[in-house]
Amino acid sequence: MSAVWTVTRATLRRRKAQALVIGLVLTISSATVALAAGLLVASSAPFEHAFAQQNGAHLTVNFDGTKVTDTELAATAQNPAVTAAAGPYAEAALNFSTPDMPELSAALHLVVVGRATPDGAVDRLTLDDGRWANGPGEIVVDGPLALGTTLNAPGLAPLTVVGHATSVTESANAWVTPEQMAALHPTGTEMLYRLRDAATSDQVSAGLRATTSGLPGDAVLGSQSYLAVRDSVQGRLTAFVPFLVAFGVLGLVVGIMIVINVVSGAVVSGFRHIGVLRGLGFTTTQVVAIYLLMISVPAVIGSVVGTIAGGALSAPLLTSAFASLGGTVTTPPWIEFVTVVGMPAIVGVAAIVPALRTRRVSTVEALSAGSAPRRGRVSTVQRRLSGTRLRRSVSLGLGLPFVRPGRSLLTMASVVLGVTAVTFAIGLTSSLTRFQAADPQHHVEGTQVTVVAGVDGRPPASGRTDEQIESLLRSLPHTRQVITEGSIALNTVGDTRRVILDAFRGPPSLLGYQIVQGRWYTSPQEVVISSRFLHEHQMKLGDSAVLAANGEQRRVVVVGEVMTGGADEIYGDWATLRALTPATAVPVDAYHVFLVDGTDIAAYVNEAHALDPDLRRGYTPSTGSFNAIVIGFAALFTLLLSVVTALGVFNTVILDTRERRRDLGMLKSIGMTPGQVTTMMVTSMAALGFLGGLLGVPLGIVTHRLVMPLVSQAGHIDVPPSLMDVWGVPTLALPALAGTAIAALGAFLPARRAAYLSIAEVLHGE
Amino acid sequence: MTSDSTDAAATPAVVVQLTDVRKEYGDSVALDNVSLRIRAGEAVAVMGPSGSGKSTLLNMVAGLDRPVSGSVVVHGEDLGALSERGLALFRRRRIGMIFQFFNLLDDLPALDNVALAAQLTGVPAAQARRRAAELFDELGIADRADNYPAVLSGGERQRVAVARALMNRPTILLADEPTGALDSRAGEQVMDLLLDLNQIGQTLLLVTHDQRLAERCASRVVEFADGRIVGERDMESVR
Structure with a gap:
């Protein structure tokens, strides 16, 4: 050796x-x-x-099964523009309810496809949980339904969820065996294609024309390019x-x-x-x-x-x-x-x-x-500190970082970055929490409940109109306010894209939407649009549009922008909705009921349900997964960075102790107690931590101010100042103190060790 | 009864009492059942070859180290019964230490090095500095108060160390080879200083190889070898 x-x-x-x-x-x-x-x-x-990985479909085409046979569809796979194909698969769009989750009511709309296996040449599904459906009464879903959940649809036998699967090209959101599919009364047939040329929209469109060229003109019900799915996913x-x-x-x-x-x-x-x-x-x-x-x-x-x-x-x-x-x-x-x-x-x-x-x-x-370095700038600092009213163990500790300024600066810099991370994480979490609170979908205040009426989209069996249901809810004790919400899909004249008009009967400002700019509508001629709508349609306040549906048209002016909402959503007055909808078919989505503070919501809903069995509590989505994931990442990174920073401080104190063991021995020989030694060493690092906190907090705020707009821009959302101004005394004090805490925690163990250092040999062995 | 009282008044109190003190470092025995008494006002020099246990004895008396058996009582306090904090407080009140290599803080001027000992007990900085300045006057180094240890001579550094040791008016002054790192002239000055201190009543325990220091300053010399006391000489009778 x-x-x-x-x-x-x-x-x-x-x-x-x-x-x-x-x-x-x-x-x-x-x-x-x-x-x-x-x-x-x-x-x-x-x-x-x-x-x-999943050999996704460049092109998903839905055919009318009454206009084209499966044999004809299978033959489209031979088209020279196609490199691989899957299908034909029978499909149906169904509304389900489930006794396991009564709150879902009619909210569960699934596109179900009959497939024997999740594999295939195109669109290989990933089976995330459970198993594939291999018999009658079984269904695999892409969604939050627990395994074992029973799904009911009018006139159909119940289906049990046996697995969870995902399609990258979103070809369907539920799958059953082909035999089971026949029992679900399919309304169409799905074909999935991989194309020879699919880099651009034009190439995918050309592929669609090529594959459907020999088929009847009205056989195609709809198609979906992977590019549209990609843009939607990338946006998220x-x-x-x-x-x-x-x-x-x-x-x-x-x-x-x-x-x-x-x-x-x-x-x-x-x-x-x-x-x-x-x-x-x-x-x-x-x-x-x-x-x-x-x-x-x-x-x-x-x-x-x-x-x-x-x-x-x-x-x-x-x-x-x-x-x-x-x-x-x-x-x-x-x-x-x-x-x-x-x-x-x-x-x-x-x-x-x-x-x-x-x-x-x-x-x-x-x-x-x-041993400690000889006199230099540290001497001046120590001298000034020795004259202060601070306890001597504290003033000695405050002077220690000047002994090794390079090391102290590096230690402090890492504390600064650690505090920056903590501050940024707090800011990010606060902003996302406010964002979530501003999204009416997640509005779960204790005094508000959303009630829906009817099952599977049908009106209530009682035959009550929406006005009557609203009156019924208003008549219940504890009701303060009811806002009825309805929506229809319509077109804007001059634009091929479909738009959803969400209309409210009652003051919309109560619903928690965050106004980014402008104001709420005050007449049927005014609308408010979502941030994503504003960006994707390149609109601005004051622009007007003509809404068209059911042969009616109404000109509206954009008077406000709200932060949340889809890229196709606009918000308007109930009168606007009524003007564009036949009187008999007003589509009511929900009744937002505001209750007296302290009301038992479950008891209230039960009371409403007793009066009309079709009244149920609306589905409240769980916490947004994006927010949960971001907050989870932020917490993990913050923890890792805090630990590594504390370890850096730990190391600095170990080195300082080793280098100053002779001084420590002398100080103990003249009566410095273990507590004073610990105080001195911890103070030396806590001072760096405190300074690190003072510098790290503004850096964290700057990082938050730079990153949040980038996050929101990536999601096509304008962020109102209230989401950026999340800083108050508690949210600032926490990261500022975090620097001191990280440094003090990192220093404590080696400081205690120094406090009980055996000094006899140190002092006599020089 | 009267006679006893008279004797008690005439005989200075015992300030250090070691009884059957044993200390081991691994297989090596540093102190082997050592018993020793030091009375107030005495100047005791401990001599012996390297590794004989002299410094270990000093550490025991200062409460810097603990015996494996036996007891150390200083000014009525059984050091074995004290916690680490208790020992630190004991050193503040009772002990002044002088080391061969001075052990001054290089970052502080001489005066602040001395004032530090009082400041640790909670004495305000200004008051501690006044007391330190008085000691600098008494020890003849007033003009060096603002200098840093690095620019002081060996003798001056040791005087500063003595001043620091005296700062809290200790019961006993412990000196470990106080002249060992000094030239002969500086050594003489330190010897004179220690002698003067003893003559005004300061109890001294010196560990030294320096025969001349022992002869000039000590009233009693204790000879150590292999961790045991092998002889004692009363220097008063020799003089």
């Missing part, structure tokens, strides 16, 4: 705590870096990855990217800075040891090799463990983030390779710079190192 390796092993054994810190820092940093890089890469083109997923980039960059920078701090500190604190080695006859190259080896062993172990952990963490996170695409999302192996190689490489660079410095230091100088 070479002398270099012998000494390296001995040094590692002697510096177990430092080796452990290096290993832990590298583990967490590598995990953070691998996770961040994986998320960045996976979120760059998630649809394309899933589309390739690209909102992830800005915040992933922000956290990814923060994770990378903090991880690397802590590694540099820890590693260079390990070398600098070993100067005296280096002097001894050179005194023994080791060449400078051998000394550099010893230190590189000493640091590389725990660094490599930490990097490997961290990279594996980061990969293991990223797989379930990515899968949940991109659940709408189906299947398991994995990161490419090169990320793990780059992390495992790159992190130790950074360690090597961080170590070699101070290690090479030792070449210029004489053996005598190196031997005389190991």
Whole structure:
């Protein structure tokens, strides 16, 4: 065994705590870096990855089964424009209800397709949970229905959910066996195609013309290009990217800075040891090799463990983030390779710079190192502090960071970034929570309940009109206000796209929509539009449009923009809806009932149900998955960055303690208590943490201000100032104190260790 | 009864009492059932070869180390019964320590190094500095008060260390090779200083290799070898 390796092993054994810190820092940093890089890469083109994995359909065409036979449809697969095809599959659009979830009422509209297996040449479905339907009475769904849920549709036998599956091209949202499909009275037939040329909309349109050219003109009921699905999915997923980039960059920078701090500190604190080695006859190259080896062993172990952990963490996170695409999302192996190689490489660079410095230091100088540096600017600071009214242990601690200003700056910088991450995470969470609260779909205030009437879209069996139902609800005790909501699909003259008019009878301002600009409508000639509608139709306040439905037309002016709502949604007065709808067919979606504070909502709904059995509580969607995922990521990154920052502080205190052991011994000899030693060491880091907090909070706010608009722009949503102004005393105090807390926590253990340092040998062994 | 009272008045109180003190470091025995008494006003020099247990004895008296058996009682306080905090408070009140290599904080001027000892007990900075300045006057280094340790001579540094040790008016002054790192002239000055302190009633426990220091300053010399007391000399009778 070479002398270099012998000494390296001995040094590692002697510096177990430092080796452990290096290993832990590298583990967490590598995990953070691998996770961040994986998320960045996976979120760059998630649809394309899933589309390739599942051999998605470029073109989904729905045919009228009465106009074309299955044999004719099967023959379309032979068209030269087609490279692969699947189908024909019988399909039906059905409205289901379920006794397991009565609150769903008529909300469950599913497009059901008959397929023998989830596999095939095109549109290979991912079976996420349960199993494929293989007999009568079984159904596989793409949605939140639990396995075992029973689904009822009028006139049909009940179906039981046996599995969950996903189609990347959204070819259907439920599947049964072909035999079962026959019993569901199919209304159409679906064909799925992969085309030779499908890069552009024109090419996909050409593919549609080619595949349907030999069929009757009215056989095609509808078609869907994968490009439209991709745009829709990308629109949802690209909102992830800005915040992933922000956290990814923060994770990378903090991880690397802590590694540099820890590693260079390990070398600098070993100067005296280096002097001894050179005194023994080791060449400078051998000394550099010893230190590189000493640091590389725990660094490599930490990097490997961290990279594996980061990969293991990223797989379930990515899968949940991109659940709408189906299947398991994995990161490419090169990320793990780059992390495992790159992190130790950074360690090597961080170590070699101070290690090479030792070449210029004489053996005598190196031997005389190991105690606190001689007087300099620190003296002035300490002198000023000694004259203050602060407790001496506190004032001594406040002066300590000036002893090693470079190390202190690096430590503080990592605290700054840690606090920035915490601040950003708090801001992001607050904004998303407010966004969610501003979305009437998630409006779950204790005094409001949404009531629906009828089942499967039919009017109530009692024959009550919407006015009568509204009166009935108003007559109940505890009702303060009722707003009736109805909607119809219509066209705007000059635009082929369909539009949904959501109309309210009652004051819409109560419903919680967040007005971004303008105001609510005050007459039937005015409408309010969603942010996404405004952007996708390139409209502005004051623009007018002509709404057309059922042979009626009404000109309306846009007077306001609300933050939430789909790209096809506009909001108008009930009179506008009535003008565009035959009097007998006013489509009521829901009754929003505002109750007296403290009302038992369940009892209220039961009371309404007793008066009219068709009145039920409306379906309240669960917390938005996007928000839950973003908040989950934010929490995870914040935790990782806080831990790695605390480890950096931990390491700094270990090094400070080692370098100042003689001073600590002297202070204890003149009566400094263990509590005072702990206070002094913790204060030294808490001061850095406090400063880090002061600097990190504004940086976090700036990051929040930069990233939130990017997230909202990616989702085509305008963000009102109320979503950005989330900062108050508690939300600012928390991250500001987080810096102090992270630093104090990181410092506490080594400070306690220093407090009980055996000083007898230190003082007499110089 | 009267006679006993008269004797008690005439005989200074015992300030340090070690009884069967044993200390081991692994397989090595540093102190082997050592018993020793030091009375108020005494100047006791502990001498012996390196590794004989001299410094360990000093650590025991200062409460910097604990015996594996036996008891150490200083000014009526059984150190074995004290917690780490209790020992720290004990050192503040009762002990002043002087080291061979001074152990001054390089970051602080000489005066602040000395004032620090009082400030740790809660004395306000201004008051601590006034007391430190008085000591600097008494020790003849008033003109060096604002200097940092790095620019002081060895003798001056040791005087600063003595001033720091005296800051809280300790019961006993412990000195570990106080002249070991000094040239002969500076050593002489420190010897004079210690002698003066003892003559005004300061109890001293010195650990030294320096025969001349022991002869000049000590009223009693305790000889150590292999962790045991192997001899005692009353220097008053020699003089």
